[in-house]
Amino acid sequence: MDSKYLSVFIEESNEYIQKLNNELLELEKNKEKNVDEIFRYMHTLKGMAGTMGFEKFTELSHQLEDLLDAIRSEKIIVNSDVVDVLLEGVDILQELVEKISESGQEGEKDISKILEKIKRVMQSENLMKSKEKDTEFKVREENERIAEHPLNEYELRIFEEAYKKNLNVYQIKVEIHQDCLLKSARAFLVFKAVENFGEVVKTVPEVKDIEDEKFDREFFIYLISNSNIDTIKKSIESISEINKVTIKEIDIENILQIRQFDVKPQKNEEINKKFVEAGNKENKENVEEKELKDTKKKLGKTLRVDIDRLDNLMNLVSELIIIKTRLEELEGDLDRDQNKREAIEYLSRVTSNLHDAVMKVRMVPIENVFNRFPRIVYDLSKELNKKVKLIIEGAETELDRTVIDEIGDPLLHIVRNAIDHGIEAPEERVKYGKAEEGILKMKAYHDGNNVVIEISDDGSGIDCDKVVRKAVEKGIIDESKALRMKETEIISIIFEPGFSTSEKVTDISGRGVGLDVVKSKIESLGGNVEVYTKKGEGTKFLIRLPLTLAIIQALMVKVNEEKYAIPLNAIRETVIVSKEEIKKVYNKDVVVLRGKVIPLIRLHEILDAEFDEKQREKFIVVVVKKGEKDIGLIVDDLIGEQEIVIKSLGNYLKSLKFIAGATILGDGQVALILDINSLFEEE
Amino acid sequence: MDNLNQYVIFRLGDEEYGINILQVKTIEKVLPITRIPRAPYYVKGVINLRGEIIPVIDLKKKFDLPERELTPDARIIIVSVSDVTIGMIVDSATEVIQLPQEAVEPANSVNVGINSDFIEGVGKLEDRLLIILNLEKLLLDVRVS
Numbered sequence: 137m138d139s140k141y142l143s144v145f146i147e148e149s150n151e152y153i154q155k156l157n158n159e160l161l162e163l164e165k166n167k168e169k170n171v172d173e174i175f176r177y178m179h180t181l182k183g184m185a186g187t188m189g190f191e192k193f194t195e196l197s198h199q200l201e202d203l204l205d206a207i208r209s210e211k212i213i214v215n216s217d218v219v220d221v222l223l224e225g226v227d228i229l230q231e232l233v234e235k236i237s238e239s240g241q242e243g244e245k246d247i248s249k250i251l252e253k254i255k256r257v258m259q260s261e262n263l264m265k266s267k268e269k270d271t272e273f274k275v276r277e278e279n280e281r282i283a284e285h286p287l288n289e290y291e292l293r294i295f296e297e298a299y300k301k302n303l304n305v306y307q308i309k310v311e312i313h314q315d316c317l318l319k320s321a322r323a324f325l326v327f328k329a330v331e332n333f334g335e336v337v338k339t340v341p342e343v344k345d346i347e348d349e350k351f352d353r354e355f356f357i358y359l360i361s362n363s364n365i366d367t368i369k370k371s372i373e374s375i376s377e378i379n380k381v382t383i384k385e386i387d388i389e390n391i392l393q394i395r396q397f398d399v400k401p402q403k404n405e406e407i408n409k410k411f412v413e414a415g416n417k418e419n420k421e422n423v424e425e426k427e428l429k430d431t432k433k434k435l436g437k438t439l440r441v442d443i444d445r446l447d448n449l450m451n452l453v454s455e456l457i458i459i460k461t462r463l464e465e466l467e468g469d470l471d472r473d474q475n476k477r478e479a480i481e482y483l484s485r486v487t488s489n490l491h492d493a494v495m496k497v498r499m500v501p502i503e504n505v506f507n508r509f510p511r512i513v514y515d516l517s518k519e520l521n522k523k524v525k526l527i528i529e530g531a532e533t534e535l536d537r538t539v540i541d542e543i544g545d546p547l548l549h550i551v552r553n554a555i556d557h558g559i560e561a562p563e564e565r566v567k568y569g570k571a572e573e574g575i576l577k578m579k580a581y582h583d584g585n586n587v588v589i590e591i592s593d594d595g596s597g598i599d600c601d602k603v604v605r606k607a608v609e610k611g612i613i614d615e616s617k618a619l620r621m622k623e624t625e626i627i628s629i630i631f632e633p634g635f636s637t638s639e640k641v642t643d644i645s646g647r648g649v650g651l652d653v654v655k656s657k658i659e660s661l662g663g664n665v666e667v668y669t670k671k672g673e674g675t676k677f678l679i680r681l682p683l684t685l686a687i688i689q690a691l692m693v694k695v696n697e698e699k700y701a702i703p704l705n706a707i708r709e710t711v712i713v714s715k716e717e718i719k720k721v722y723n724k725d726v727v728v729l730r731g732k733v734i735p736l737i738r739l740h741e742i743l744d745a746e747f748d749e750k751q752r753e754k755f756i757v758v759v760v761k762k763g764e765k766d767i768g769l770i771v772d773d774l775i776g777e778q779e780i781v782i783k784s785l786g787n788y789l790k791s792l793k794f795i796a797g798a799t800i801l802g803d804g805q806v807a808l809i810l811d812i813n814s815l816f817e818e819e
Numbered sequence: 820m821d822n823l824n825q826y827v828i829f830r831l832g833d834e835e836y837g838i839n840i841l842q843v844k845t846i847e848k849v850l851p852i853t854r855i856p857r858a859p860y861y862v863k864g865v866i867n868l869r870g871e872i873i874p875v876i877d878l879k880k881k882f883d884l885p886e887r888e889l890t891p892d893a894r895i896i897i898v899s900v901s902d903v904t905i906g907m908i909v910d911s912a913t914e915v916i917q918l919p920q921e922a923v924e925p926a927n928s929v930n931v932g933i934n935s936d937f938i939e940g941v942g943k944l945e946d947r948l949l950i951i952l953n954l955e956k957l958l959l960d961v962r963v964s
Binding site: 454458698742743744745783784785786787792793795798800804805806807808 | 851855857864870873902903
């Protein structure tokens with residue numbers, strides 16, 4: 137099999153499966169939903185798999201397609217069971233795709249069970265539907281008969297006159313007893329009775345036919361009258377051998393609108409106006425629909441590009457930025473040459489624009505990640521017997537593709553925790569006076585050079601006492617220390633390796649992967665995670681991620697003669713402190729800045745460089761931040777701010793402590809980028 | 820001709836070593852090296868190879884061979900095994916030779932100065948002894964975790 141087509145197949149199948157998941161969840165919420173689109177997706181999947189020769193996939197999607205077709209043609213009514221079978225089918229399709237992407241084969245997966253299920257649903261539901269449909273149909277028929285009879289212009293005019301005179305028009309349905317021998321005589325009596333109340337405009341069948349007994353058991357009378365329904369009804373019911381009398385008032389206005397009769401304009405201005413209005417409304421809707429289609433079309437205009445090619449483009453742009461920086465450094469010598477300087481400035485501008493453009497290409501809406509969650513939340517809440525409403529906001533927020541690829545698992549972990557540990561069982565929620573349905577909110581938005589993802593729930597919040605108890609039990613902290621800890625410090629324990637508060641290990645959360653993994657993953661992406669919680673009210677995780685991984689602003693510093701880069705977004709300020717200002721607390725060096733005690737770290741120690749303290753009177757300190765915490769880094773010199781391109785150190789030197797990556801300077805030398813987060817851990 | 824392998828030959832001190840040419844990307848003159856703090860002792864640092872950052876190891880340190888001042892003949896051989904690319908500093912890179920497979924004896928049958936784990940075998944070419952390195956083992960072993 138051509139691997140080129142295979143990868144396209146896998147990617148597109150995943151997309152369609154994702155769409156199916158979303159649509160099916162919609163269907164679960166709204167059982168009346170039109171399934172045309174779902175059917176089309178399934179149909180496309182089937183076609184693709186058929187072309188690729190994946191037999192199981194084709195068979196299953198074919199059966200699912202049949203089921204959808206049955207729903208579409210209203211042979212089957214949708215209920216939760218049907219949706220579950222569909223979802224399960226889609227899950228298995230997903231599994232098959234995964235297998236295919238791993239090995240190029242469908243593998244041993246047994247699909248006979250699901251096929252059986254689909255069959256069962258199609259058979260059992262079929263009967264139900266036809267029964268239900270019959271009764272449903274009858275009811276509808278009865279109701280609809282009201283205005284079912286065509287009215288001619290003359291009758292309409294009379295109705296209109298009656299309407300203007302504020303008279304009522306009734307449709308009287310009379311059912312004569314089946315054993316009645318003289319139906320026309322009874323009908324005659326009915327007419328007689330009715331005529332006391334007003335004017336009979338029309339009968340169905342016609343009067344002549346009724347007289348000739350050319351009707352089954354029931355007939356209709358249209359009556360204009362100012363009496364009320366009950367009086368008329370009583371009067372008719374007093375006639376013997378009448379089984380049932382149904383009287384309905386006819387909404388003339390409505391009829392005049394619905395029936396598009398050729399009404400004379402001068403007499404029916406009002407009606408006409410309504411027609412026009414109604415028409416306009418329809419037009420408007422059409423326009424809106426068209427606009428909707430247009431945007432859909434616009435969204436669809438994309439080009440699939442291999443990420444490697446993009447990376448290559450990005451690398452070239454990075455090179456360009458390096459040369460630009462180099463030229464800017466040269467600029468000093470060019471001061472006298474106006475032309476050259478202008479050319480360099482122009483080059484800088486073009487380079488930044490090019491950089492922006494390439495970055496934008498790499499940006500993907502976070503929707504791609506968020507999309508998975510309605511399904512996940514649905515499954516989880518079902519499994520855990522909880523009621524959860526998922527609210528997604530800001531799905532259009534864009535993030536670098538690399539981040540998008542990596543952020544899914546950490547988010548999943550937090551969401552699992554929220555549903556498993558956060559949101560309480562429905563009964564419990566009611567007891568606390570909360571709505572039965574818990575709310576889980578995923579929200580993404582831009583904040584400066586960062587993208588923030590918030591995951592919040594209105595569950596029970598984190599129980600600090602429980603956290604402390606568990607932490608002491610597991611030996612993460614000792615008891616005496618626990619007493620001194622502030623609440624925020626306690627909450628941060630949940631990110632420690634080997635910590636899990638779950639009393640019972642559930643299928644969902646107790647997988648041995650703790651929040652520490654979430655934290656380290658997010659930090660490896662250059663972000664950080666904070667948690668806010670209030671007992672009984674809920675928990676909020678705040679994940680801050682850099683917009684882009686590739687290029688950042690950094691402050692270049694010197695330690696001995698070596699140059700290092702410190703990401704600018706981690707820096708609070710730079711200060712110069714004299715020897716006397718450095719104090720000792722618990723045998724550690726600190727400096728007090730505006731009343732805040734800041735621990736000092738000699739970068740020389742961290743970086744195995746020599747440091748001769750005695751000769752110094754003043755120290756250059758770069759204050760870096762992480763959340764509310766600050767640390768001062770002692771450096772030898774500040775070189776300046778610079779745009780740097782982050783490069784990986786490669787697979788060989790993975791996870792070096794204190795080093796986040798490297799960059800190439802204007803002179804071609806490599807400078808290392810400090811990993812500020814790890815410095816805080818050291819502290 | 821099937822069992823004929825090509826080797827890049829380089830020197831560390833007085834000994835000659837060979838590595839399979841298919842694993843060699845390029846051979847560079849010694850470029851400025853940026854030290855990496857807290858890296859293992861044999862990691863010299865990283866270089867900028869036309870925009871790519873490549874770690875460089877000092878094979879002599881790795882093999883506990885006596886250190887010697889680098890001469891203008893010194894080179895960095897860029898090698899790549901699966902997903903790992905590194906540079907190795909050598910005293911000189913001299914030639915490319917062909918050796919039939921039979922000419923390479925397994926490592927355990929010969930006794931050479933360095934850790935035999937990293938040796939694929941010893942190749943004999945006329946009166947020269949060439950230590951053929953097993954780069955897979957070497958790179959995996961020194962991969963820093």
